[in-house]
Amino acid sequence: MLGLDLSRNMLARAREMTSDSAIDYRTADLETATLPSAAFDLVYSALAFHYVADFPRLVREIHQSLAPGGALVFTIEHPIYIAAADPRWELDRQGRKTWPVNGYATEGERRTDWFAPNILKYHRMLGTTLNILLDAGFSLRRVEEFAPTDEQIAAQPTLSEERERPMMLLISALRP
Amino acid sequence: MLGLDLSRNMLARAREMTSDSAIDYRTADLETATLPSAAFDLVYSALAFHYVADFPRLVREIHQSLAPGGALVFTIEHPIYIAAADPRWELDRQGRKTWPVNGYATEGERRTDWFAPNILKYHRMLGTTLNILLDAGFSLRRVEEFAPTDEQIAAQPTLSEERERPMMLLISALRP
Numbered sequence: 001m002l003g004l005d006l007s008r009n010m011l012a013r014a015r016e017m018t019s020d021s022a023i024d025y026r027t028a029d030l031e032t033a034t035l036p037s038a039a040f041d042l043v044y045s046a047l048a049f050h051y052v053a054d055f056p057r058l059v060r061e062i063h064q065s066l067a068p069g070g071a072l073v074f075t076i077e078h079p080i081y082i083a084a085a086d087p088r089w090e091l092d093r094q095g096r097k098t099w100p101v102n103g104y105a106t107e108g109e110r111r112t113d114w115f116a117p118n119i120l121k122y123h124r125m126l127g128t129t130l131n132i133l134l135d136a137g138f139s140l141r142r143v144e145e146f147a148p149t150d151e152q153i154a155a156q157p158t159l160s161e162e163r164e165r166p167m168m169l170l171i172s173a174l175r176p
Numbered sequence: 177m178l179g180l181d182l183s184r185n186m187l188a189r190a191r192e193m194t195s196d197s198a199i200d201y202r203t204a205d206l207e208t209a210t211l212p213s214a215a216f217d218l219v220y221s222a223l224a225f226h227y228v229a230d231f232p233r234l235v236r237e238i239h240q241s242l243a244p245g246g247a248l249v250f251t252i253e254h255p256i257y258i259a260a261a262d263p264r265w266e267l268d269r270q271g272r273k274t275w276p277v278n279g280y281a282t283e284g285e286r287r288t289d290w291f292a293p294n295i296l297k298y299h300r301m302l303g304t305t306l307n308i309l310l311d312a313g314f315s316l317r318r319v320e321e322f323a324p325t326d327e328q329i330a331a332q333p334t335l336s337e338e339r340e341r342p343m344m345l346l347i348s349a350l351r352p
Contacts, residue, residue: 080256080277086269090276092262098276100268101256105323105339125342126302127319140316143303147281163281166301 002040004028030058035065045074047168050082050121055129059136066175072138073173078145078166082110082123089161099165126169138173145169178216180204206234211241221250223344226258226297231305235312242351248314249349254321254342258286258299265337275341302345314349321345 003025005011011025030052043062052058062072081087083104092098103123110123124132130140145166148159179201181187187201206228219238228234238248257263259280268274279299286299300308306316321342324335 080280084268084274085272090266092260092276092278094262096261096278098260098278100266100274101277102268102272102274102340104256104341105321125321125323127321127345130306130316130319134317140306141310143306145281145301145303147301164278165280169303 002026002035004030004033006030033058033061035061037064038067040065041067041070043070043072043074047075047077049074050076050124053122055122055124056132056136059132059138063136063138063175068175070175071141071172072133072175073171075168075170076129077121078169079104079123079126079129080165081167082121087112097161097164129169129171133171133173137175139176140171140173142172143169144171178202178211180206180209182206209234209237211237213240214243216241217243217246219246219248219250223251223253225250226252226300229298231298231300232308232311235308235314239312239314239351244351246351247317247348248309248351249347251344251346252305253297254345255280255299255302255305256341257343258297263288273337273340305345305347309347309349313351315352316347316349318348319345320347 001020001023003011003014003023004027005014005025006027006029008027011027015025030048031054043066049055049058059072066072080099080101084100084102086100088100090098090100104125107124107128108122110121111118112121113119130143133140146168147163147166148156153160153163177196177199179187179190179199180203181190181201182203182205184203187203191201206224207230219242225231225234235248242248256275256277260276260278263276266274266276280301283300283304284298286297287294288297289295306319309316322344323339323342324332329336329339
């Protein structure tokens, strides 16, 4: 098992949480990282790929690193969440929480304040993300836009706004 | 070639525009229509499926009607365009045209005024539409969210708002 992160602090934390001689933790930048060929059954990434500028390169690199039948499973921030120039809850005329969308077809850099000011992420249309996977030779297995269930909202009422607009996109793809 | 529509007026118009003995025009309701097995190389639909309540049934029916290697190509209104309770352009704090999104995870009926009042359409999340195709045995080939190019906007400036939010979703899928 290979675990990659750009941050040495995050890798130190991962080693602390899951110390196992089967895991090889390495510092790597997903913009330039190379991976061994047909070496993995599963590549998994959580909420990282929307920080990667050259997503087609990364997807091709992952594709060649998977054994035939291997899977790429990842989450990103949903493009509807990322797209707008001024992303923030508004109220519609009925007082309902509403998420603004603009600039959807204008892909590229978006800057927001999150933990630190001026965090850089990349907006890609949902179709673009899927077509990059298809162009690299992946077949799509599942596309999910997370929304909490009624039970989850009853347990944690602040989650209800997550039914108003998708924040997370979960994708499963196979190397045939 | 088989041409289906629920509206006799639309079929009369189609016969008038394209009269060809190879085309069999028939009145049919996509909620209940059945199709012959492995009979077609291509099934094509333009901006109709978002009026269909039971989309999984229709997709299964289309899948079995395609010869192996056959394609389903269709357009629907984009779920971002359909989702909101009160869909209309707003301006953001910078005065930029902004499209409101809410109720995205609440699938089902939406009613809008368009040509006639109270037109019924069905909101499905983008992931839901794709997963219905995958569950029926389709493999996805292309997912496009139409946006006009700079050249198209120069020729027809009112198109520019179509870059702010996706209105059309274009999907191509194969029966393997």
